[in-house]
Amino acid sequence: MDTWQEDQLQALLGARRDEEVLTHLAAAGRALGFDFCAYGLRIPQPLAAPELIMLNNYSASWQARYAEQGYLAVDPTIAYASRSVLPLLWSEEVFAQARPFWEDARAHGLRHGWSQSCHDGRGNAGLLTLARSHDPLSGQEVRQQGQRVAWLGQAVHETLSGHHARRVAPDAILLTRREAEVLRWTADGATSAQVSDRLHISERTVNFHINNMLLKLEAPNKTALAVKALRLGLI
Structure with a gap:
């Protein structure tokens, strides 16, 4: 970022x-x-x-x-x-x-x-x-x-x-430790390939975690995902 x-x-x-x-x-x-x-x-x-x-x-x-x-x-x-x-x-x-x-x-x-x-x-x-x-x-x-x-x-x-809008309580959304790690790097502007290198996991796995978080937080893209996660105190 x-x-x-x-x-x-x-x-x-x-x-x-x-x-x-x-x-x-x-x-x-x-x-x-x-x-x-x-x-x-x-x-x-x-x-x-x-x-x-x-x-x-x-x-x-x-x-x-x-x-x-x-x-x-x-x-x-x-x-x-x-x-x-x-x-x-x-x-x-x-x-x-x-x-x-x-x-x-x-x-x-x-x-x-x-x-x-x-x-x-x-x-x-x-x-x-x-x-x-x-x-x-x-x-x-x-x-x-x-x-x-x-x-x-x-x-x-x-x-x-x-x-x-009707807000979802922060404790109603749970991120795994790996999801939170992926999200922190993503919020800093890292690409999936860069996150893959830094966390020593495949790019496919990075995208899997991102897609899961998009569904959990009902966000349309990575920017919205990062903003909402920060607003809810999830990262």
Whole structure:
């Protein structure tokens, strides 16, 4: 885990309220070159009225406009997030079917953006949005920052899910000694091959332990697994 990720993780783990999560997210977004940030989390319970948590540092005028115009129902980034986990870079094509929304957003300074969806095994769905009014996103920037944006989205997703979803007690999840060892190295950014070398076990065995832990903690990937394990005090 690089220094930037470790700093963000420690900040998020220390956040006890959604407002603190937003403060840390905004700081991380600025470090990545974005003025605005948002995270929306949809929790599927109760079935009759799923809970929707929305955090952002948008201007008050844009928040009011978004609500009064019912843009949640036509926002193409939300529709995209429901069907893909790939990053979405804003463009004229993306907003072609929602021109009034697009023009309104641009008028409020949201001209260039990056959206990244997140999902987990509990059915929670989230969307990280980073935006700015200046400088279009370059291919080089996307290549350089892609991993960090995806990581940040997953880290925020796990933090907010922990605040709002029904939490599993730490003592309800048991990791074996070997699983805990594999997870510690994985959380530090080691690949399965590197963990294999350090623990003197086969790479296949490493992946076996990782897959078991993904199931135990209901995590969709290794980043979410590490964040959730740290939050629950399992490593």
